[in-house]
Amino acid sequence: MSCTNALVGQTVVRRTDRRTFLKATGGIAVLALAGCTGGSEPAADTTVDVTLSDFKIALSDGSVSAGRIQFDITNDGPSLHELVVLKTEIMAGELPTDEDGAVDEEGAEGIELVDEVEDIEDDATATLTVDLEPGHYALICNLPSHYELGMFIDFTVT
Ligand SMILES: [Cu+2]
Structure with missing residues (x-):
């Protein structure tokens, strides 16, 4: 089996x-x-609740111990959102953006894409499990203009 x-x-x-x-x-x-x-x-060491809404990201815990982290994501809408996990020393609200207001997830210096869940519909839930080492992370929604509208939050792993 x-x-x-x-x-x-x-x-x-x-x-x-x-x-x-x-x-x-x-x-x-x-x-x-x-x-x-x-x-x-393996099962997650820590679970963090993530709430997406127009236009912010809220976390049940902004700092957790290193290990296997499970993000339980809820989109409170009303818009479609996504959750992108970036490892970076840059503060979540100060990431460089292109002319469309989007963060370069995969090419920007000092920003490493860890993982992401795209296309989470209004009133839907999603789960993202990642192994995180100690450091500073930025959680963002990178749909057009959503980052600039405030969909970012700092996340620390110790
Ligand atoms: Cu969004």
Whole structure:
């Protein structure tokens, strides 16, 4: 039996469909876990709640210990949003932007893209699990103009 991580990693589930989703996958997940003897992703050390809205990002905890961090993301809308995790010494509100007001996630000096979840719809939830070493991070939404409208927050890993 293969070891399927049905409930780990990146999942995007509409909040309104969540009850149905869990009901539908619950049985499968139990079977998968029963057949797992190793090789599965380790559980997160820390969970941080992330709330996206027009136009800000709120965290349940702005500083956590290094390790496997699970971001439980909720988009309170009303717009589509995303969550981008950047490792950088630059303060979250001072990242360089191009003429479109977007942060260069992958080319800018001193900014390292860790991971991201795109296209989180209004009223939807998503999960992003990443291994983070100590340092300063910036969490942003990089949809056009959303960063400049205030969708950034500093995050520290100790
Ligand atoms: Cu946004």
